[in-house]
Amino acid sequence: MxxxxxxxxxxxxxxxxxxxxxxxxxxxxxxxxxxxxxxxxxxxxxxxxxxxxxxxxxxxxxxxxxxxxxxxxxxxxxxxxxxxxxxxxxxxxxxxNDRPPPEPRPIGPERVDEPLRRMLDSLTRQPAYVLGRRWDILAWNRAAAILFGDYEKLVGDERNIMHLVFADKAHRKLLTDWDDLAPTVLAMFRADSARYVGDPEFERLIAKLTKVSTEFRHWWSRQDVLRSLTGLKRIKHPKAGRMTFEYTSLAVTDQVGLKLTVYTPLTSDQTAEKLNSLLSAEGP
CATH class of the missing domain: 1.10.260.40 (lambda repressor-like DNA-binding domains)
Structure with a gap:
């Protein structure tokens, strides 16, 4: 047998x-x-x-x-x-019974519970944030704000990863490999958004990005999808210069659609040292 x-x-x-x-x-x-x-x-x-x-x-x-x-x-x-x-x-x-469990379509407001917020705060040397089902940044730690910018100053769609990548000029300048990273991020977003087809907030965001970004419009029409949850992100920080991080996304199991994304500084480009300097310069 x-x-x-x-x-x-x-x-x-x-x-x-x-x-x-x-x-x-x-x-x-x-x-x-x-x-x-x-x-x-x-x-x-x-x-x-x-x-x-x-x-x-x-x-x-x-x-x-x-x-x-x-x-x-x-x-x-x-x-x-x-x-x-x-x-x-x-x-x-x-x-x-070897069948894929049905994935319920989440509805209603999203929340980041206190245990997850405490975990974020404990990652003092790793930039990290929690993304919602539409890739809105729901919570972040101090290291993420220092590396990518103060998310607290952003409102509405501005605090959305897809909007930051395709419609925020300052954020685009941070991404050294934007031409390679942007279509990859878009393909991952398309794969995640499949369960929300017809959702008004998704449709509105996609329509907005299609209008303001020719690159988004072109790559979105290609129908590419990816499930990658790890990779490298190279940053050209205005103060620290070139930095390289490895990022990993982890599903938040008790809330469908939420995930924790963590950036680990690598030895290349003296990233850990540069991040420490940024954190020290900004104070506690």
């Missing part, structure tokens, strides 16, 4: 056991069904789960038994709803 087959069978068994455990914790009244006669085992019957999810009772029984049945994402969603799974349980069910 190959490792792949064994792994698949193990996943099916775990999925069946997980479904059974979630079924047994519910009562008919939890899901709006009559209690009926006295039950010999706790929880819902398999037939009741099948009814709630709109699937065949025999098929659902096979699923709990770990047989070779392959539920679609739609069926998994129906089962998750029938069993009242929370987001973590729903994701677990999808992973066990």
């Amino acid at each position: 190959s490792v792949t087959v064994a792994d698949t069978e193990a996943r099916r068994r775990q999925s069946g056991a997980f479904l059974r455990s979630r079924r047994e914790r519910l009562t008919p009244s939890d899901v709006g069904l009559p209690e009926g006669f006295r039950r010999r085992t706790p929880g819902l019957r398999r037939e009741e789960v099948a009814l709630l999810a709109g699937v065949g009772a025999t098929w659902y029984t096979w699923l709990e038994q770990g047989r070779d049945v392959r539920p679609s994402p739609e069926v998994l969603s129906a089962l998750a709803a029938a069993l009242r799974l929370d987001p973590a349980e729903r994701q677990h069910l999808y992973i066990l």
Whole structure:
């Protein structure tokens, strides 16, 4: 038996056991069904789960038994709803069945919680900021403000990475490799923005940048996408001169769409020393 087959069978068994455990914790009244006669085992019957999810009772029984049945994402969603799974349980069910978990489209205002703000502040020698789903800069540390400029002075779209790259002349001068970096950043933004197609705020920002930047207009029409989360950024700082950083973006797991971007100074161009001098010159 190959490792792949064994792994698949193990996943099916775990999925069946997980479904059974979630079924047994519910009562008919939890899901709006009559209690009926006295039950010999706790929880819902398999037939009741099948009814709630709109699937065949025999098929659902096979699923709990770990047989070779392959539920679609739609069926998994129906089962998750029938069993009242929370987001973590729903994701677990999808992973066990080797299906991509559905990614909810975030709505409403974004927030940066205090633990993440404290982490930002603790990165005293690494510029860092938190980006929202539209790549708006929601929070930043002192090192980022000293390196890239005071974000507090920017309002609205001005505090957006895409706007800074394509519509802010001062920020563009900072980027030594702008011609190479800008299309890469745009392709990464396009990949991130796919789940928000039709969102008015995204559409407005894209329309604005299309109007003010010929480069944005040209590269946006190419439909390029990238998923790169690490790379180099070379800065030509007006006071410190040339500096080189390695940047890494990390997803904020408890808020879909948020990510933490950290710039680590490299030894080339004496970047760490120059950053320390900038931080010391600006005071505490």
